[in-house]
Every structure is written in C-alpha cells, then in structure tokens.
Amino acid sequence: MSSLKPLTFTRKEDLDFPVDMRFLRNIVDSRMSAKKAEQVLMSSLPDALRIGDIFKVSGNDHQNIVIENSNAKLEGIGTGWRRGTIKVIGNAGSFTAQSLRGGCVHVEGSVGDFSGCGMNGGQLVIEADAGNGLGASLPGEKIGMNEGRIIVNGNTGTRLGNRMRRGLIVVYGDVGVGACSSMISGTVLLLGGQANLPGTHMRRGTIICASEPSLSADSFFEQECENNTYWNIFCSYMEGLSERINQSLFSCSPRKRFVGDLNIYGMGEIFII
Amino acid sequence: MKATRIVVTARNRVWLSHAVNSVTGFATSVIACKVEAGVEKWLTPSQTPDGREGAAILLFAMSGNQLEAQLRDRVGQCLLTSPTSAVFSGMDEGKAVALGKAIRYFGDGYQISKKLGNRRYWRIPVMDGEFVCEDVTHRIDSIGGGNFLIIAKDIDSALGAAESAVAAIDKVANTITPFPGGVVRSGSKVGSKYRGLIASTNDAYCPTLRGLVPTNLPHGANAVLEIVIDGLDESAVGDAMREGIVAACSGKWSEGILEITASNFGGKLGPYHFHLHSLIDCA
Numbered sequence: 355m356s357s358l359k360p361l362t363f364t365r366k367e368d369l370d371f372p373v374d375m376r377f378l379r380n381i382v383d384s385r386m387s388a389k390k391a392e393q394v395l396m397s398s399l400p401d402a403l404r405i406g407d408i409f410k411v412s413g414n415d416h417q418n419i420v421i422e423n424s425n426a427k428l429e430g431i432g433t434g435w436r437r438g439t440i441k442v443i444g445n446a447g448s449f450t451a452q453s454l455r456g457g458c459v460h461v462e463g464s465v466g467d468f469s470g471c472g473m474n475g476g477q478l479v480i481e482a483d484a485g486n487g488l489g490a491s492l493p494g495e496k497i498g499m500n501e502g503r504i505i506v507n508g509n510t511g512t513r514l515g516n517r518m519r520r521g522l523i524v525v526y527g528d529v530g531v532g533a534c535s536s537m538i539s540g541t542v543l544l545l546g547g548q549a550n551l552p553g554t555h556m557r558r559g560t561i562i563c564a565s566e567p568s569l570s571a572d573s574f575f576e577q578e579c580e581n582n583t584y585w586n587i588f589c590s591y592m593e594g595l596s597e598r599i600n601q602s603l604f605s606c607s608p609r610k611r612f613v614g615d616l617n618i619y620g621m622g623e624i625f626i627i
Numbered sequence: 628m629k630a631t632r633i634v635v636t637a638r639n640r641v642w643l644s645h646a647v648n649s650v651t652g653f654a655t656s657v658i659a660c661k662v663e664a665g666v667e668k669w670l671t672p673s674q675t676p677d678g679r680e681g682a683a684i685l686l687f688a689m690s691g692n693q694l695e696a697q698l699r700d701r702v703g704q705c706l707l708t709s710p711t712s713a714v715f716s717g718m719d720e721g722k723a724v725a726l727g728k729a730i731r732y733f734g735d736g737y738q739i740s741k742k743l744g745n746r747r748y749w750r751i752p753v754m755d756g757e758f759v760c761e762d763v764t765h766r767i768d769s770i771g772g773g774n775f776l777i778i779a780k781d782i783d784s785a786l787g788a789a790e791s792a793v794a795a796i797d798k799v800a801n802t803i804t805p806f807p808g809g810v811v812r813s814g815s816k817v818g819s820k821y822r823g824l825i826a827s828t829n830d831a832y833c834p835t836l837r838g839l840v841p842t843n844l845p846h847g848a849n850a851v852l853e854i855v856i857d858g859l860d861e862s863a864v865g866d867a868m869r870e871g872i873v874a875a876c877s878g879k880w881s882e883g884i885l886e887i888t889a890s891n892f893g894g895k896l897g898p899y900h901f902h903l904h905s906l907i908d909c910a
Contacts, residue, residue, distance in 0.1 A: 520742060541741070558739065583636075583713045583759045584741065584750050586677040591743040621739065 358415035365423040432459035451478040473502040483508035490516035556622035574614035630769035632717030636681035646712040649705035662697040663687040665803030699729040716764035727760030773856035773864035784883025785850040788875040795874035801863035811853040
C-alpha cells in the first residue's frame, strides 16, 4: 500500500485574475487523482483554463491539502470544507473558509475580506492579518459565523464578527472599527490594542478585551464583576484550546464587565481583563 | 435502574456541603423517594470545570422519565437555590438528560446560553450573581440494591463494622451507599400482611422477634445492619461489596461479627446476583 502524501497544489506563476478555489471540494469529494485533477476545466475562468494551467498538482491524501505559493488572488479556499486540513503557504484571498463545516484551514499568511463568513464548524487559523468582515455576515445575509473557531495572530479589518451568532474568534492583534457590531451571540477575544466602539448594536454574546475599549456611555452599563463562575469555565476551556493565550490574562477575575447594547436588547457583555 | 452523574461545585466546602446535602436529601430508596442519590466522591478544584471544590453525585431511579423528573426538581429546588452553587454534567455517554435545559426558563428571558466546544452552559441570573448549569447530562443503565448484612453480637460491633465497610466502599468509583451514613437498620422483605404495603420489616433478622417467627439469626446475634450499594455497573457493585465485607470483618470490631450474609429476595429483585463467596474468593 503506497504511503499517503498531502494533495498539493503549487501555484505556477503570478495571477492577474482571481481564481475561484471552490473546486477543491469537488476534487476531494470525488477522490480525484492528482493527474486527473490537473485536467479539470475551471469554468469560472476565461480562456478555458484547466487546473493544471495554474497549479502543479501532486500527492494523494485527500484529507490533507497543501496550497503552496498561494497569494491573495486565490479566493474561497476551504469553502464548505467538512473534514481534514488545508494548509495554505502564503496569503489567501477573500472568502477563505466560507461556510466551513469541519476540519481546519491554516493560512500561514494573511486572508482577504469576508473570510470565515457563514462558518458552521471547524477552525480557521490565520498567522498574519485578516481583511474586513472576518466571520461576519455577507451582504444580504442575516447571520454571520454560526459555529467553529477563528484564531488570528495578526490584525483584522472592519466589521469583525458582524452579526456573528455562535462560535469563538480570537484576535491577538488590533481590530478595525465596528468589531462585533450587531452581534447575535458567540464569543470574541480582542487581545490586541484598544478597540473602537466594539459591540455596537449587539444583542447577546461575549466580548473580552485586553485593553479597555472606547464605548458609548449610552449603549453600555458598567457593572461590578463579582462571583463570576462562568469566567472560570471559560478560562479552563481556553487553556485547553490555545497555548498562546497568556495564562496570566486569565489568572484573575476580569476587572470590569459592561452590559449592552442597551439600545437594542442589552444582553451582550464586554469583559475587560 | 437508570443512573446519572452530576458535578456540583460551590464557593467553599461549607456551601458545597449545604448544596450536596440538599440535593441528595430524601433519596434513600426508590420505593418512596423515587430516586436514590449520594456523593460518589469529593472533587478538588483541579477536578471541576470551574476550578472550585466540588462533589460528584450519582442518582439512580427505576426509569429514565423518573430520573429526569427527579433531576429537574432537585436541581431546581436544591441547587438553583443554594448560594454560589453550579452544576455540571458528570457523564458523557448514554442518553441525554436535561439539566440546565429544563430550568433555564427560571431566567425569564435573561438567561444566557454559552457553547464552549461541544458543551452548552446556561447562565441564569439569580440574586447572588449567576447560576451556571450545564445544558444536559447523560444517563445509563445501572444496578441498584447490591447489599450485605452484618450480623453482630451487639450494636457497637455492628455499627463499627458498618462504618468501616462504608468507608471502604466510599473509595470504590462508580458507587454510592444512599442510606443514612450508608447503613440501613430497617432491612425489608418483599410484601406484608397489610394490603398495599410492598415491603415490610425483615422479621427473620429482627433480634426482638426471635422466638416469634422463624429466624435466620445465629445464636448470640443481637444487632443486624445492612449496607446497600448502587453502582453504575456489575463490577463496581461487586468490588464495593467485596471491599465492604473485607473491611467489616478485618477491623477492631471483627470479633463481634458473627456472620455476613445478604438479602436476595428469593432472587426476584433483579437480574444481577452477587454471590458472597464468589466475591471474596476473587479478592
């Protein structure tokens, strides 16, 4: 029995047009060989290009995908992915891990706008920065991320977690304006610098900030943070999840708790640690 | 029987004890209490989901519905009301049984659901802050009514041996001894001369009835105590019985122990039979 090698897509040359990477799921679901995959016609592209015109395909492990020499023109990597891993060496374009249902998408570079939108499970790890609308609702959609985890080691753009309904987002860097706006539920950790007006119009959900954010006094009410049993459970969960979470952040109770957005429903909460 | 395990935590040992005593109260026998419950083991902060002192509690009932109803009522009336308490699932396999799912409505719309991994927690606002309760626990098939009788020449010997036995059984995982102090003095037989009474005193083991009814007591026996054990599986009950019997017969009270036997109710109580000699031979 031959040993399994990751199914690897190596980009051949610079692209001056976006490439829809949703074909990955079809290749995996049909367990297509590397040679056959190179012959697949990419209907989304002009000039009747085939996958082999853009990528050199090798390997045979359909649960372990590697995209080498990736750049921001490759859009929709990991869309609808259900199991296994996708490792992206380089940057990824917009809509990365859109509607992800399981498995893991690991991007060693940055991702474009609307990545992680509609996620229903799985994990998206971004080693560098993310664009706008990470884990947010797509224009016209009522809910954003619905399950799963997103971990960003760099910064993110605007509208992070907009209309997010469930799941966990961790951002180690800074976030743009409108983070967690209209949040429905879920948990977001903002471990970088000061966030600007996070949680505007949030109905429910939890935001945890390492730096005290700028908040509208009309929208959030500050409370004492006494006897918070849930905090201990959450910290215990995070310890098992990420080694990078600085244990000292969770060694004591949160300093402050704000509830809001009082203009909407008021059941959201912002912890300051 | 059906059984489930829950983990109860509180701010300190005092309030943990109050919560545990309350939720396991009036839960000695399914005959009248509808549930048998007890502390399986006390937990250190590192063993609980919220890093506080806790206790693993086992509850046994005759049916899944009865167990679910008792769990809902006891969590709602005994743990929700106990200051600083929280309750979590202690069992991950089997059929799901509502825990916080059943009492979240006490929050009147202000309850918060948080899902961490595969576990959902309810945060119900109460007057001391929040009552945190896991959404569901699980139940499995189990065994109740494992027992043995300590027949002694006097009550001091019987009590001393029983206490040693219960202390030994407490160390066996997946078991509880639901009666007061783990010991029963009113062992029963099936049926009664009175209509409608399904159990009555085990007259064959009552010292004061010797001479009035056929007795099973050896000469010189003046006190009998019963240890009743519920366990999650056959091996747990067997282990507990063996540990209990060995402890009862090997302590300083052993000289006063005349006999160890067991009630088997004519073999009609259930499908599991624990033969004492076989248990001890395994030791």
